[in-house]
Amino acid sequence: MRIATWNVNSVTARLPRLVEWLGRAGPDVVCLQETKVGAGEFPAGAVAPLGYAVAEHGEGRWNGVAVLSRVGLADVSRGMPGEPGFPDARTVEARTLAVTCGPVRVRCVYVPNGRSPGDPHYQYKLRWLAALADAVAAEAAASLPFAVMGDFNVAPADADVWDPAAFEGATHVTPAERAALRRLQKAGLRDLVPRIAKGPRPFTYWDYRAGAFHKGMGMRIDLVLANAALAAAVTDAFVDREARKGTAPSDHAPVVVDLALPS
């Protein structure tokens, strides 16, 4: 079976590209981030003809996550235990949901951006990642194949950005963010690094401006973190760069993982 994650930067704006990509790539399970539609507003009717059921967690203008599956949807869990909000606990955002799809369980995540290391949003990001580590510990230890996948807004290593010098003083590369990511992985989750397609690293995000995509100025911030049962079944992992080309693309490309599991 084939699973994937893609930050679409508005499912409304990206719907033609999403439908085209579903038809071309044929994933069985897709985690989407930044859907930017409210609860119940996901265009499920546009993906139903392709065989996909939708579990969505949305709030409106910002954020929003969804899981599309054509191999079943069960045990939908929106949000996570102990999830912090921004600016405070009264305003928890739509950033994660977990779903069981046939033989696998996936947790779709859209980690807070952090804005800048001195910003309250950065502390929120670290708190959110800490809560995520606690929330997935039990699922990661299970015998059921499980993955936390989505837009982590953290580049795991310096090699995961096009120019480390350009990120001095910026978020996504700080030691605290990377430590939070490592703590999450300590639950037994392995970073399924996609194979190289072009350039030195399998980047997943490129800024819209200044031709960043064509200049190779990217980052690897969209990750699939898999438990042992899922990692053992991986036959391929790659970035679908075609989805970043052409008319009106998202600024992220999908990460696709193939598994030797019955779908």
Next chain:
DNA sequence: ATGCCTTTCCCAGAAAGA
């Protein structure tokens, strides 16, 4: 890249993204 694009709110420009 100190947001040079894009999307949302909704019709003007601010907020947010990474």
